[in-house]
Amino acid sequence: MKVLELKNIYKTYKIAGNQEFLALKNINISFDKGELVSIIGESGSGKSTLMNLIGGLDSDFQGELLYNGKNIGAFKESELVDYHKENIGFVFQSFNLISHLNLLDNVAMAMTLSNIDAKTRNKRALQVLTDVGLKDHVYKKPDQISGGQKQRVAIARALVNDPDIIIADEPTGALDSDTTDQVLAIIKGIAERGKLVVMVTHSDKVAAHSSRVVRVDNGEIVEDRDREPIHHIQEKNIEKANSKNKNLSFFSAMRLSLLNMKEKFSRNMLVAFGSSIGIMSVILMLSLGNGVTSYITDTMNSFVNPEVIEVNKPAETKDDTASENLSIQEQQQAQQAQMMNMFGGAEPFTNSDIEKLEEIEHVTSAEKGYSLTALGSNSVSYQDNETMIMQFISTSSNLMDSNLTEGEMPKEGEILVSNMLAEALNEDIIGKSIDVNIVVDEKKITESFQVSGVYESTGNAVYMSYSDIESWFSEEGVELEPNVLYLHADDADNADFIKEQVKNLGYTGSAQETMASMFTEMLDILTYVLAAVAGISLVVSAIMILVVLNISVVERTKEIGVLKALGARKKDIRRIFVSESFLLGVFGGLIGTVLTYLIGIGLNHFTNKLFDVSIIQTMPTYILSGIGISVIISMIASFLPANKAARLDPVESLRRE
Structure with a gap:
């Protein structure tokens, strides 16, 4: 034959x-x-x-x-x-x-x-x-x-x-x-x-x-x-x-791609560096948001005992249909009540509430507390100085000695004032007697108390033991009802579990937690918006990779013809070019991660020097996501050039000079 x-x-x-x-x-x-x-x-x-x-x-x-x-x-x-x-x-x-x-x-x-x-x-x-x-x-x-x-x-x-x-x-x-x-x-x-x-x-x-x-x-x-x-x-x-x-294996295709990239090292590194800018921007925005969020959360948590969980009872609110029938003044009062409740304690706790909360797993005891929040009606005065107070709060195990800037915790007949309030009175008031003026049940009451110490906290606040508040209110004919509870956990590690159970029972956490949650939610939204804006540069990276790979297909047309003459399938040609874009994506992601790390070190050095805080906090998930996004963008950009290369006619390719 x-x-x-x-x-x-x-x-x-x-x-x-x-x-x-x-x-x-x-x-x-x-x-x-x-x-x-x-x-x-x-x-x-x-x-x-x-x-x-x-x-x-x-x-x-x-x-x-x-x-x-x-x-x-x-x-x-x-x-x-x-x-x-x-x-x-x-x-x-x-x-x-x-x-x-x-x-x-x-x-x-x-x-x-x-x-x-x-x-x-x-x-x-x-x-x-x-x-x-x-x-x-x-x-x-x-x-x-x-x-x-x-x-x-x-x-x-x-x-x-x-x-x-x-x-x-x-x-x-x-x-x-x-x-x-x-x-x-x-x-x-x-x-x-x-x-x-x-x-x-x-x-x-x-x-x-x-x-x-x-x-x-x-x-x-x-x-x-x-x-x-x-x-x-x-x-x-x-x-x-x-x-x-x-047929050509994945690893062989990767090796061939690496050898070609090595031949045009400068061009490929410039492409990888260009694509890394977008990845760096995204990771940096996410790390910045994470750093600011952590700073706010840590700052809020530093004012309280980690083993004590503050619980507030939400105010009863009328449904939307009923509120439509209220007068403007009544609606404003309802809104003010809701705002006051956010800062703590609009509704008092019943014995049934206390028993229910004490039954939560890992809770050892419940401590009664009181919190009164007002804007403009409560004040303290010392000699000729008078300043408004935002919160009148009972002392509890939630307060930590480490946050005392001066003096000591109050004993019977003494009060504790916040550092902002002490500055507003513009005096060294420890051991001095000051007048406390508050409005309770639409009744203004006044009493003098000796200042035992200054406590670092947010806003103008006065702290007094629950028993002293109860005695004072009783003398003024006002019945004290606890509107804050402090649950003691058997271990700080179980605090988050207790907080979750508290929410499941329909109660709310502390004002600090509510505010921190609001801030972190807004920061998360802002972070993702900024990351999305930074991510626009990834589109530019994809276009750049698309152009470079198209140029590579033109440059390597005769090589593609040779490979087909030697037995390369369309799939093999496509795999070689996709592998090359995969490597560009990996290198771009790695360069972007290194750049983020270096910029983070510089920014954290600056913020630590000024504010004693690391503002850039990069998570491993950000790095992995950044590299992953870089690879995906690169490979998507490679599909058109890779398919173009795979469809080339071997006869025409071999004629190309």
């Missing part, structure tokens, strides 16, 4: 004006193993078209092109890929070596596409390079060797998978006469070992080395004559490598 047989082959091309050009007509020819065939003819005669059909680069033709009895024109894509990988090898006039790979990797490329393990493919590539006399140059790049050496590398690449057919397109066209003789000797040696070698050439001198000459003119075979037969020698047995997965 003939190794290659062409029956009634016709090939047409579409040209301008929807016209058809008949490039090949009525081609009938067959070839055996061990032949060295020269296909000769003038430019435009159809010899290159014939070569493309035999090589499986172009399967759009009429007729039958049989390889070992199987019609190549009817091959599926996977069968055509296998044909390129296992049965045919190409030697090109312009060598078509991949510039960023060394000679060993260039020769091993066909095996790389077949997912042969590195040890096996490197051993085989080294063997064929040694056979063509390039053992000492295997780690050089193509631009470090001569033209003759490049052609020998191309021959080694064609032989590495031990194919049945070698197609050489003008193999000596770019060589001098001495080198031409050397290359032709190697090619003749290939035919002597039983391979079918088909050379396409203009040169009668080159054709003279062949065992058979086929002349093509105007798309037809006009001459087919035999010359001196090839003297065959026993071919060395070559152990072919097998692979369960015969």
Whole structure:
């Protein structure tokens, strides 16, 4: 059986004006193993078209092109890929070596596409390079060797998978006469070992080395004559490598992408740096929001005992329909009541409430408290100085000695004032007696108390023991009802659990918690808005990566043609470019993370010096999210260029200069 047989082959091309050009007509020819065939003819005669059909680069033709009895024109894509990988090898006039790979990797490329393990493919590539006399140059790049050496590398690449057919397109066209003789000797040696070698050439001198000459003119075979037969020698047995997965692996694609990126290191690092700006901005905004939120929360929590949970009872509010029937004045009073309740204690606790809260798991006891909040009606005075107070609060276990700036906690008949209130009175008032004026049940009461100490807190506040408040109110004919409860936890670690149970029972937390929650919610919204605005730069990054990859596709068009001739699938080409964008995304994310870290150090040094607080607090989730977003953006941007590269026609790609 003939190794290659062409029956009634016709090939047409579409040209301008929807016209058809008949490039090949009525081609009938067959070839055996061990032949060295020269296909000769003038430019435009159809010899290159014939070569493309035999090589499986172009399967759009009429007729039958049989390889070992199987019609190549009817091959599926996977069968055509296998044909390129296992049965045919190409030697090109312009060598078509991949510039960023060394000679060993260039020769091993066909095996790389077949997912042969590195040890096996490197051993085989080294063997064929040694056979063509390039053992000492295997780690050089193509631009470090001569033209003759490049052609020998191309021959080694064609032989590495031990194919049945070698197609050489003008193999000596770019060589001098001495080198031409050397290359032709190697090619003749290939035919002597039983391979079918088909050379396409203009040169009668080159054709003279062949065992058979086929002349093509105007798309037809006009001459087919035999010359001196090839003297065959026993071919060395070559152990072919097998692979369960015969396609390019993900890791091989990543390696090829890394090698290409290394070749254009400066450009790729600039692209990665450009994309890192957006990632850095997003991470920085999230870290800033987290730092401010933590600062507010920590500041609020620093004023209270972590083992004590403040509980308030929400005010009863009328539904919306009922409120519509209230007068404007009544609605304003209702709104004021709600506002007062936010700051604590509008509704008193009943014994039933207290028992219910004491039954919560991890609560050891409940402490009664009182809180009165007013804007403008309560005040304290000392000699000629008078200032308004916002809160009148009972002392409790919630107050911490560490927050005392001066003096001590109040004993019987004493009060504690906030640091802001002490500054407003503009006196050293510890041990001094001051008048406290408050309005309770629409009744103004006044009493003098000695100041025991100054407590650091927010706002103007006065603190007095619950028992002293009860005695004072009793003297004024006012009944004291607890409107704040302080639950004691058995451990600070259980405080959050108790707070959650308190909320589930319909009660509220402290004013500080309410305010902190409001602030953090607003900060979260602001943080995400700023992060989204910063994220707009990611769109610019995606466009930049899209442009760079498009340029890369144009630059590597001939390389893509070579890879397809060696057996690369569309999926393999796509995977190489997507892998490259994946790496750009990873590098961009890592650079963005490093930049965020460095900027964070600088800003935190500044804020620590001024305010004793680290304002940039980067979470591991921000870093991982930043890198993840960078990778996703890069890979999305790569889809169009990668698909464009995968769809390139190998014949047209190989013609590109």
